[in-house]
Amino acid sequence: MTLAVFTKRNIKLxxxxxxxxxxxxxxxxxxxVLYATFLGNVYRDNFVxxxxxxxxxxxxxxxxxxxxxxxxxxLAVSCVTVxxxxxxxxxxxKARGAVRDIAVTxxxxxxxxxxxxxxxxxxxxxxCFVSTGICLGYVRFMxxxxxxxxxxxxxxxxxxxxxxxxxxxxxxxxxxxxxxxISAVSSIISAGYGFICGGYMPxxxxxxxxxxxxxxxxxxxxxxxxxxYSLNGVLTEMxxxxxxxxxxxxxxxFLDCTIYFSGxxxxxxxxxxxxxxxxxxxxxxxxxxxxxxxxKSA
Amino acid sequence: MTEDIIRIDHLSKSxxxxxxxxxxxxxxREGELFAFLGVNGAGKSTTINMLCGQLARDEGEIEIDGxxxxxxxxxxxxxxxxxxxxxxxxxxxxxxxxxxxxAALYGIxxxxxxxxxxxxxxxxxxxxxxxxxxxxxxxxxRRRIDIARALIHNPKILILDEPTTGxxxxxxxxxxxxxxxxxxxxxxxxFLTTHYMEEAADADFVVxxxxxxxxxxxxPLQLKNAYSGDFxxxxxxxxxxxxxxxxxxxxxxxxxxxxxxxxxxxATELILKHPEIFSDYEITKGRMDDVFLEVTGRNPGxxxx
Numbered sequence: 001m002t003l004a005v006f007t008k009r010n011i012k013l014x015x016x017x018x019x020x021x022x023x024x025x026x027x028x029x030x031x032x033v034l035y036a037t038f039l040g041n042v043y044r045d046n047f048v049x050x051x052x053x054x055x056x057x058x059x060x061x062x063x064x065x066x067x068x069x070x071x072x073x074x075l076a077v078s079c080v081t082v083x084x085x086x087x088x089x090x091x092x093x094k095a096r097g098a099v100r101d102i103a104v105t106x107x108x109x110x111x112x113x114x115x116x117x118x119x120x121x122x123x124x125x126x127x128c129f130v131s132t133g134i135c136l137g138y139v140r141f142m143x144x145x146x147x148x149x150x151x152x153x154x155x156x157x158x159x160x161x162x163x164x165x166x167x168x169x170x171x172x173x174x175x176x177x178x179x180x181x182i183s184a185v186s187s188i189i190s191a192g193y194g195f196i197c198g199g200y201m202p203x204x205x206x207x208x209x210x211x212x213x214x215x216x217x218x219x220x221x222x223x224x225x226x227x228x229y230s231l232n233g234v235l236t237e238m239x240x241x242x243x244x245x246x247x248x249x250x251x252x253x254f255l256d257c258t259i260y261f262s263g264x265x266x267x268x269x270x271x272x273x274x275x276x277x278x279x280x281x282x283x284x285x286x287x288x289x290x291x292x293x294x295x296k297s298a
Numbered sequence: 299m300t301e302d303i304i305r306i307d308h309l310s311k312s313x314x315x316x317x318x319x320x321x322x323x324x325x326x327r328e329g330e331l332f333a334f335l336g337v338n339g340a341g342k343s344t345t346i347n348m349l350c351g352q353l354a355r356d357e358g359e360i361e362i363d364g365x366x367x368x369x370x371x372x373x374x375x376x377x378x379x380x381x382x383x384x385x386x387x388x389x390x391x392x393x394x395x396x397x398x399x400x401a402a403l404y405g406i407x408x409x410x411x412x413x414x415x416x417x418x419x420x421x422x423x424x425x426x427x428x429x430x431x432x433x434x435x436x437x438x439x440r441r442r443i444d445i446a447r448a449l450i451h452n453p454k455i456l457i458l459d460e461p462t463t464g465x466x467x468x469x470x471x472x473x474x475x476x477x478x479x480x481x482x483x484x485x486x487x488x489f490l491t492t493h494y495m496e497e498a499a500d501a502d503f504v505v506x507x508x509x510x511x512x513x514x515x516x517x518p519l520q521l522k523n524a525y526s527g528d529f530x531x532x533x534x535x536x537x538x539x540x541x542x543x544x545x546x547x548x549x550x551x552x553x554x555x556x557x558x559x560x561x562x563x564x565a566t567e568l569i570l571k572h573p574e575i576f577s578d579y580e581i582t583k584g585r586m587d588d589v590f591l592e593v594t595g596r597n598p599g600x601x602x603x
Binding site for chain 2: 001002005006008009012013016017097098100102103104105107
């Protein structure tokens with residue numbers, strides 16, 4: 001019961017903080033508009049240019065693939081950046097002194113930590129699922145080829161990636177204690193994560209060394225899952241329109257739907273395993289950090 | 299005989315080379331108003347943090363209502379309610395939400411919470427405030443909510459860390475009437491730190507610390523007697539009359555003159571020696587400010603070195 005009430009308090013605090021809530025919610029929407037405005041044509045031109053001579057696909061398919069690419073980029077980045085944003089409450093509590101008020105109670109520190117994580121998960125999922133809905137609306141408008149299974153799995157991938165984002169942000173935020181640090185970390189994550197996870201630019205476009213380096217980052221596999229479900233329907237439709245499988249396989253590789261580790265293709269189940277196991281490991285680190293901290297103050 | 303509810307023996311705490319609390323020992327009796335005084339940085343907050351189990355001590359013993367933090371921290375936390383110097387409640391949330399979330403941390407939920415809330419609402423007159431955001435309350439209202447939060451689990455000891463700093467005199471007076479009612483009706487022990495010496499003057503017992511060490515302790519009367527003389531104010535006499543008393547130091551006050559004497563006995567002797575001068579007069583004890591200044595060499599509220 002304590003966990004439920006404390007989680008509710010954290011969720012309410014996040015949604016009452018209009019600046020934080022709207023920033024989290026509006027950022028994916030703004031990204032969608034910016035992507036569509038500035039990158040849509042670039043993606044489209046790249047795609048058309050990459051088509052081998054004699055291969056023709058309908059305008060709908062081209063629009064669908066560009067929209068799917070935009071959607072997957074936004075969701076891959078947002079799941080983690082929004083998680084960082086919602087999980088900042090634990091730092092704000094330190095900065096504003098609420099943590100002292102909590103520490104004078106006999107509440108189990110593990111329950112308090114779990115309360116932050118649960119609240120962050122709920123808030124992140126609300127925002128990310130709303131963002132997914134908006135993005136799906138955009139794809140529907142541009143060119144819809146997604147099967148119900150892909151839509152469901154897209155939500156599953158968003159869930160897993162959001163969970164990973166929360167685990168990562170819990171560990172990072174553990175070391176923060178001031179509003180200044182909050183702002184610095186938010187800026188770094190917002191600016192940097194999109195690049196290293198392959199959200200802003202396909203990993204296949206990176207140099208060899210960088211490609212190898214990012215293959216060790218769990219976020220890469222989360223991005224690949226989101227890309228896979230976002231683009232599966234439209235690529236299947238391309239094959240239906242007579243595009244050879246070699247071409248669609250190439251596109252899958254180019255857009256990171258298919259991803260390799262040490263030269264071997266990573267299956268879908270392994271992608272989930274990498275993201276989930278990493279998230280669990282990060283959660284373990286977060287719990288260990290809290291235990292060490294509590295032992296020190298006892 | 300009243301029992302000690304807080305026992306501190308040879309308590310020490312250092313932060314690297316800085317000795318924040320140095321071999322501190324004192325007792326707080328059950329039901330008393332205990333004033334813990336010191337300039338900023340004297341070690342008051344460090345001591346409170348150790349009392350509340352928020353900070354590990356380097357040396358010494360702490361016993362609160364028979365419990366020791368090393369064996370039963372949770373039980374001690376249930377016995378203590380803290381009003382922090384700055385309100386630490388969640389400003390965007392309503393008073394109800396704040397109290398509900400804090401009560402849950404003590405395992406008080408559902409009907410138990412509603413019953414306790416209703417009790418506190420009557421005690422602190424919170425009925426009109428429940429749905430208002432804490433951030434939109436006045437300073438006095440917010441302080442009342444801070445007290446309600448500190449009392450939500452019905453503690454035996456209420457720690458007030460400079461509770462009236464920044465409040466206007468009327469609000470301070472109201473707040474003290476609430477605290478007095480709590481002490482009267484619930485026999486609650488109040489552990490107070492304050493910069494307002496007139497608040498400390500009403501305490502049952504006072505400990506003054508400086509540089510982490512105890513420099514004085516006693517009832518306000520004992521401290522005044524030990525560290526501050528008495529004042530005799532004489533009315534209706536001329537300055538020439540006052541000079542006949544043979545005192546070099548005297549101050550002109552409204553309608554009269556004030557003479558500083560070592561103690562009440564000295565004042566009595568002076569009166570008996572010069573009855574013609576003392577037709578209209580009063581003897582007053584020194585103030586706690588004088589005691590504080592004498593003991594620490596600084597005014598209350600000043601920072602430590």
